[in-house]
Amino acid sequence: MNKKIYLDNASTTPVDEKVLKAMEPYFNEKYGNPSSIHSFGQEARVGIDDARQKVADFLNCEAEEIIFTGSATEANNIFILGVLNSYEDSHVITSPIEHDAVLETVKESGADFTVLPVDKNGFVSLEDLEEAINEKTVLVSIMYANNEIGAIQEIKKMGELISKKNKDRERKIRFHTDAAQAAGYLNCDVDSLNVDGLTLSGHKIYGPKGIGALYKNSSVDIDPIIFGGGQEMGIRSGTYNTPLIVGMGKAVELIEKEREKEKTEKLRDYLIDQVLKLKGTSLNGPRKRRLSNNANFSFEGAEGESIVLMFDQEGVAVSTGSACSSNNLEASHVLRAIGLKDLEAHSSLRVSLGRNTTKKDIDFFLELLPKIITSLRKISGR
Amino acid sequence: MKKSYSDKAMKHFLNPENMGEIEDADGVGEVGNPRCGDLMTIYIKVKDDTIKEMRFKTLGCAAAIATSDMICEMAQGKKIEDALKITFQDLVDNLGSLPQTKVHCADLAQKGLKAAVEDYESKK
Numbered sequence: 001m002n003k004k005i006y007l008d009n010a011s012t013t014p015v016d017e018k019v020l021k022a023m024e025p026y027f028n029e030k031y032g033n034p035s036s037i038h039s040f041g042q043e044a045r046v047g048i049d050d051a052r053q054k055v056a057d058f059l060n061c062e063a064e065e066i067i068f069t070g071s072a073t074e075a076n077n078i079f080i081l082g083v084l085n086s087y088e089d090s091h092v093i094t095s096p097i098e099h100d101a102v103l104e105t106v107k108e109s110g111a112d113f114t115v116l117p118v119d120k121n122g123f124v125s126l127e128d129l130e131e132a133i134n135e136k137t138v139l140v141s142i143m144y145a146n147n148e149i150g151a152i153q154e155i156k157k158m159g160e161l162i163s164k165k166n167k168d169r170e171r172k173i174r175f176h177t178d179a180a181q182a183a184g185y186l187n188c189d190v191d192s193l194n195v196d197g198l199t200l201s202g203h204k205i206y207g208p209k210g211i212g213a214l215y216k217n218s219s220v221d222i223d224p225i226i227f228g229g230g231q232e233m234g235i236r237s238g239t240y241n242t243p244l245i246v247g248m249g250k251a252v253e254l255i256e257k258e259r260e261k262e263k264t265e266k267l268r269d270y271l272i273d274q275v276l277k278l279k280g281t282s283l284n285g286p287r288k289r290r291l292s293n294n295a296n297f298s299f300e301g302a303e304g305e306s307i308v309l310m311f312d313q314e315g316v317a318v319s320t321g322s323a324c325s326s327n328n329l330e331a332s333h334v335l336r337a338i339g340l341k342d343l344e345a346h347s348s349l350r351v352s353l354g355r356n357t358t359k360k361d362i363d364f365f366l367e368l369l370p371k372i373i374t375s376l377r378k379i380s381g382r
Numbered sequence: 383m384k385k386s387y388s389d390k391a392m393k394h395f396l397n398p399e400n401m402g403e404i405e406d407a408d409g410v411g412e413v414g415n416p417r418c419g420d421l422m423t424i425y426i427k428v429k430d431d432t433i434k435e436m437r438f439k440t441l442g443c444a445a446a447i448a449t450s451d452m453i454c455e456m457a458q459g460k461k462i463e464d465a466l467k468i469t470f471q472d473l474v475d476n477l478g479s480l481p482q483t484k485v486h487c488a489d490l491a492q493k494g495l496k497a498a499v500e501d502y503e504s505k506k
Contacts, residue, residue, distance in 0.1 A: 303419070305443040306395070309387070313396065322443070323418045329483060331419065343441075346419035379401045379447055381423065381439035 004315045005361045009293060009354035010147050010181060011319055015247070016206040016258070022250040023208065026243035034240040035231065044242045051249025058252045059198065059215050060189040067214040067232045068245050072180040072201035073101035075214035076141075078235060079197040082222025083139045083174050084111045091136035095124050096337035097151070098143050102178055103333075112136065121286035122151030122338050126161055133165060139174050141197075144182035148321055148334040148350060149285025150294030152186065153177075159194025174220055180204050180212075183252075185261055185292045196220050200252070202244065206355065207251025211244035264353050265292040267362055271351060274366050278373065284335060284348060293353040296321075298344045301382030302373050307349050310372045316365055321348040387444060388478025395444040400454035402437045408505070411497025415490050420446040424453075424494035428502055433457050433465050438494070445484035449473050449491040462499055468492065 006014075026047055032040025034048050049063070056063040069075040080102065084090050091112040094102060106113050114132045116124050124142055133140075140162060145152045155177050162175045176197035179188055184205050190198055197220065202211035216222065216235070228237030272295050275281055280300035299307065304320025311318050321332030323346055331345035340348075351365065387395070404425040411424040420442030427435035436458050438450040452473050457465040470488035474480055480488070 301441060303442050303446075306447065309392075309395065309444045313392075329418045329486075342419050379398060379439065380421070380441035381403060382441055 004317070005364060006317050007351045007353065007357065007361065007365060008317045008319050009357075010204070010350065010352035012203045012209065013206045013354055014356075015203075015208055016251065016254060018254060019207055019247050019250045023243040023247040026246050030242070034242060035229070044240070047242055047246045047249075048240055051245045054249040054253045055200070055213050055215075058188060058255065060191050061215055062218065064233065065215055065218055067216060067235050068240070068248065069212040069214055069232075069236055070210060070238075070241075072178065072199050072204075072212040073099075074236075075199040075212040076101040076176075076178055077105050078225055079176050079199070079214055079216060079222065080105045080139065080141055081109055081225050082216075082235070083176075083197075083220065084109045085223045085225070086221060087138050087171075089136055090138045091134055092139040092141065093129065093132045093137060094141045095143065095153075097122050097146050097149070097334045098141065099147060099178060099180070100333075102141050102143065106141070116142075118151075118337055120339050121289075122146055122149050122334070123286070123289070124153055124158075126154065126157055129158055130161060130165075133173065135171065137173050138171060139176065141176040141178070144177045144179040144188075144198075145186060145291040145294075146285070146334060147181045148294075148332060149296050149338065150181075150291035151285055152182070152289045152291060155193050155195065163194050181291060181294075184255060185259065185264075190215055190217070200248075202248045202251055205251045205255055206258070208244050208247040211241065211248045213248060213252075258355055260355065261292050264355075264357070267357060267359060268293060268295055268353055270359070271295050271353075271362050271366070274362075275369065278370055280373075280377075282344075284338065284340065284344075293357075295351045295353075297349050297351075298340065298347045299349065299373050300347065300377075301380045302347055302376035303380075304346060304348050306376050307347075307372060310376070311365075311368065314368050316368065318365075319350045319352075321350065322346045385479065386481040387448075388480075391444070391448045391477040391480055394448040394451040394477065398438075398447055398451035400437055400451050400458075401439065401447075403439060404435060404437050407437075407498075409498040409500075409502025411494045411499070411501055413490055413494045413497050415486065418443075418486070420487065420490055422446065422450055422490055422494045424450075424491075424498040426457075426495075426498045426502060428462065431462050433460055433462060436495075436498075438491075442490075443484065443487065445480045445487040446490060448477055448480070449488045450494070452477055453491040453495055457495060462502075465495060466499060468495070
């Protein structure tokens with residue numbers, strides 16, 4: 001078999017060697033409980049404080065505004081439910097292309113909600129956002145960059161709009177953004193973005209799985225949804241997972257250093273240009289204001305899961321928004337929200353690049369693609 | 383490790399021997415699963431109430447393609463009444479394993495054959 005090529009970095013990334021190394025001592029050397037007063041506990045505490053500071057530096061906020069969680073999903077849940085639960089009769093605004101960790105949480109919250117429309121590229125308009133705000137609105141949650149189609153929202157402008165609205169409001173609107181996909185490539189300065197809440201994920205940025213972080217502006221009071229020993233400022237109880245927290249800190253610290261945005265973007269643009277030369281192919285999502293590592297296509301006459309499995313046979317990992325690959329057998333809600341017909345969503349393929357992706361990898365993908373699509377079109381007769 | 387797709391199912395997906403079309407087919411069945419988007423066309427050639435030849439065209443996932451190929455393999459040479467007795471479980475059993483959520487694809491293949499037979503009967 002050929003060398004294995006991983007082009008599914010939006011799904012997860014490998015743990016960076018430096019991250020792994022930073023984590024190692026915290027498993028069985030510095031294993032104390034960070035809440036303990038003795039030296040075992042205190043040396044672990046140092047690791048956590050240090051990681052918290054690194055995340056705070058990256059987001060340009062105070063260390064006390066960082067809450068470590070078990071995942072980005074948990075961070076989204078904590079902020080969204082935390083804000084909504086502290087009001088009676090509340091209203092929340094979100095978009096149809098959010099991750100399920102936001103959409104499902106909003107739906108389950110019991111609050112009134114508005115799902116804003118998106119255009120064919122997946123963009124939310126500022127006018128629609130402004131129009132949706134009413135006197136009951138307490139929260140807006142819009143993802144920074146989309147995991148499937150890479151659409152980058154105007155978070156900064158939305159933040160400015162909400163701040164302006166808040167000046168005349170007694171009931172303040174809190175603005176949250178899920179930056180799990182964005183963090184590796186976009187500016188996450190919470191001050192300049194004007195956000196009150198921001199979600200990060202460890203494993204999307206070459207950190208470990210099982211760890212997320214939530215930025216919560218100190219002015220925002222939220223009710224906890226997890227109760228216990230009062231860790232993480234009482235917002236997220238549960239014994240500190242020191243190695244993962246340390247890994248998260250290191251991963252965040254490495255973002256700027258290892259970020260090769262231009263290189264990734266150039267490679268991605270080359271990929272898109274080449275793929276679109278193939279007949280019956282279309283790009284899903286925008287050409288501009290798109291996350292540097294993301295590409296998403298639809299291929300007439302071929303189905304996504306079949307494409308993925310054929311690539312897998314050749315050692316190439318990619319993913320699809322096809323119904324057939326999901327647990328609920330429904331096509332991607334993101335692709336449907338940008339107006340794709342069932343069959344188009346069904347035939348989608350996401351290619352997401354990473355730090356380790358080379359031109360050779362892309363060329364190998366491009367060499368296989370026409371063969372795979374032709375072969376599936378032969379089977380489908382379309 | 384239990385694979386989602388057995389090696390045999392993968393083989394039928396990667397190299398479907400019965401894909402294609404029969405130009406002078408005696409019966410053609412078109413079925414689709416709107417929910418998951420699979421589209422399947424089954425062609426049969428019949429002589430003396432026996433399915434002499436059977437081909438398929440399928441737009442769909444690996445399970446849809448593999449089950450299409452398998453039902454052709456199983457039904458060819460059988461009397462129509464016997465071919466119609468092939469259950470989706472027979473297809474799944476013959477393929478080894480399919481992901482749990484994909485069992486309905488086998489159901490689709492069976493419906494495709496049924497539709498082709500109905501088309502044939504209506505033309506008689």
